[in-house]
Amino acid sequence: MNIFFGVLFFLWGIVVILLGLKKLSEADLKSKGKISSPYFEVEWLTRWIQNLPTALIRAFVIFIGVSFSGFGLFLLVW
Secondary structure (H helix, E strand, C coil): CHHHHHHHHHHHHHHHHHHHHHHCCHHHHCCCCCCCCCCHHHHHHHHHHHCCCHHHHHHHHHHHHHHHHHHHHHHHHC
16 A cells, blocks of 8 residues: 555656646736635635745745655655
């Protein structure tokens, strides 16, 4: 079971890294639409993240991808 989840996390991390490097455009990171969420915290967090500089958002997405890949490798080795 560790092998399955390890490969799954590793591949998901690679996909997130590639999306963070290539596919995220300025329009994706800075949405101008109204966010309608039933949860105030989610709406506030999303608006706060959109106010951050684009490079910081992209670095955060890449960090999440590296974390997923690292956890997948940890599961594969362990």
